[in-house]
Amino acid sequence: MPFGINETMGQYSELFMLLAAGTYTVAFIAFAWDLAKSSKALRAIDLKAAQAGLDGHTREAAKVPVAAGAGERAETHLAGPAGRAERPSSSTARTAGAGAGGVATADADMRYAAERRAPARVAVALTVLGALIHGAGVVTRALGAGRVPWGNMYEFLTTGAFVAVAVFLLVLVRRDLRFLGTFVVGLAIIMLVAASVAYWTPVGHLVPALQSYWLIIHVSIAVLSSALFTLTFAMSALQLVQSHRQKSVAAGGADKLGFMRLVPSALSLENLSYRINAIAFIGWTFTLMFGAIWAEKAWGRFWGWDTKEVWTFVIWVVYAGYLHARATRGWTGTRAAWLSIVGYLCVIFNFTIVNQFFNGLHSYSGL
Numbered sequence: 123m124p125f126g127i128n129e130t131m132g133q134y135s136e137l138f139m140l141l142a143a144g145t146y147t148v149a150f151i152a153f154a155w156d157l158a159k160s161s162k163a164l165r166a167i168d169l170k171a172a173q174a175g176l177d178g179h180t181r182e183a184a185k186v187p188v189a190a191g192a193g194e195r196a197e198t199h200l201a202g203p204a205g206r207a208e209r210p211s212s213s214t215a216r217t218a219g220a221g222a223g224g225v226a227t228a229d230a231d232m233r234y235a236a237e238r239r240a241p242a243r244v245a246v247a248l249t250v251l252g253a254l255i256h257g258a259g260v261v262t263r264a265l266g267a268g269r270v271p272w273g274n275m276y277e278f279l280t281t282g283a284f285v286a287v288a289v290f291l292l293v294l295v296r297r298d299l300r301f302l303g304t305f306v307v308g309l310a311i312i313m314l315v316a317a318s319v320a321y322w323t324p325v326g327h328l329v330p331a332l333q334s335y336w337l338i339i340h341v342s343i344a345v346l347s348s349a350l351f352t353l354t355f356a357m358s359a360l361q362l363v364q365s366h367r368q369k370s371v372a373a374g375g376a377d378k379l380g381f382m383r384l385v386p387s388a389l390s391l392e393n394l395s396y397r398i399n400a401i402a403f404i405g406w407t408f409t410l411m412f413g414a415i416w417a418e419k420a421w422g423r424f425w426g427w428d429t430k431e432v433w434t435f436v437i438w439v440v441y442a443g444y445l446h447a448r449a450t451r452g453w454t455g456t457r458a459a460w461l462s463i464v465g466y467l468c469v470i471f472n473f474t475i476v477n478q479f480f481n482g483l484h485s486y487s488g489l
Contacts, residue, residue, distance in 0.1 A: 131266030132325035136318075138259030139280060143314040145252035146287075146307050152245035153303035159241055161381035242300045246291075249307055253291060256284045256314075266325045272341045273328045275321040275477055283313035286349040293353075297394075301385045305356035336416035340409060347405035348469055350398055351441075355466035357395040358459040364388040365456055392458055396448060399462060403441045410438055429480040433472040440465040 260281055263271040271277045290306045293299055328337070365388035367379045377383075385391070413434065414424040425431060444461040447453035453461065 128266045128268070128325050131262045135259045135263035135266060135325075138255050138262060139314055139318065142252050142256035142259055143311055143318075145248055145255055146311050146314070149245050149248035149252055150304060150307045150311060152241050152248060153300070153307060156239055156241035156245060156300070157304065157381040157384060160239060160384050242303075245303055245307075246294065246300065249287065249303065250291060252307075253284065253287045256280075256287065256310075260284050263325070267327075269328065270338050270342070272345060273332055273337070274323045275473070276317050276323040278341070278345065278473070279313050279317040279321055282345050282348050282352075283310040283317075285345050286310060286313075286352045289346075289349050290353060301360070302353070302356055305360070306353065309352055309356065334416065334420065336412065336419065340412040340416055343405050343412065344409040347402045347409060348473075350402035350405065351466050351469055354395045354399045354402065354462055357391050357398075358462040358466075360385055361388045361391040361395065361459045362456060364391060365459075388455070392454065395462060396445075396458070399441060399465075400445060403438075403445060406434075406438055406441065410434055429476055430472070433468065433476050437465060437468045437472060440468055 260271050263277060263280070267273070267277075272281050286306060287310050290299065290302065360382075363379065364382055364385055367377065367382050368388060371377050386394075413431070417426065417431070418424045440461070444453075444458065444465060447461065448458045
């Protein structure tokens with residue numbers, strides 16, 4: 123493709139990325155508005171319930187408009203690995219919206235309710251629109267470069283943000299994870315802004331070592347795994363907040379985070395995060411393996427203790443420790459959440475600090 127056309131496609135890509143960031147920003151506001159509006163509505167229901175003198179069971183059932191499907195399957199969905207996670211009683215599992223200690227939370231099954239909140243619907247629709255525009259930006263970047271669009275930090279970040287949003291929307295088809303919208307879309311906005319401001323790189327050719335089909339295999343799996351780790355990071359952060367709220371309210375404190383009633387219990391968040399982390403860990407294992415194979419073909423050795431290789435292995439070890447500790451050592455609750463967050467911080471460190479400030483064979487940041 124002639125250079126002029128390449129440059130034009132690159133400009134179109136940048137325009138699409140800007141439009142996607144703007145659309146995501148409006149979606150972020152809509153998700154935040156949904157949380158605020160729902161929290162206000164829940165407080166009004168609490169007040170009416172108190173005035174009417176309803177019993178505690180009725181109040182808890184009335185608090186959560188998003189609860190659905192909290193029936194016989196609730197105990198199955200709440201079960202931890204190998205039965206080690208704390209299991210609620212049958213009566214608790216069957217109470218819509220009741221979390222630990224009777225604290226109101228969203229349904230553990232995370233199924234869609236008959237009642238669909240208008241701001242949430244608008245936010246999801248805007249997120250879909252933003253993802254379509256974002257996808258157009260990724261495709262035009264690929265056309266302009268004449269290759270897959272993840273050859274430098276700018277491209278990895280923009281593609282990674284797109285995959286994170288796409289995975290969120292795909293999971294949304296089966297599970298009501300709209301409570302994650304503010305966090306996932308917010309992270310996507312941060313990634314797009316960082317790519318444009320700190321890591322922007324013009325359309326160009328790859329260095330010889332990257333001109334291989336292994337780029338498609340190795341980096342695509344790394345992008346997908348990183349996107350899944352992004353989702354579990356958001357879930358783990360919410361788990362810590364929800365756990366603190368549940369303990370505070372159960373101890374008789376005031377519920378200062380009413381919007382967290384739209385979020386599943388800390389245990390439900392932990393279990394779903396564990397499952398997604400297990401899938402992402404498999405992907406990261408293949409990332410490590412395929413990277414070693416590619417290194418042998420490019421440099422004649424499978425492992426050379428390059429900084430990037432070391433930190434890719436560190437990430438693998440952290441998430442392996444997380445999965446092992448939770449499955450066999452009973453590391454549940456906040457300890458598991460913090461391990462998951464530490465793993466994601468290692469991913470961020472590997473992508474930013476290692477790529478920018480450590481010289482090595484993997485210095486392909488494009489900066």
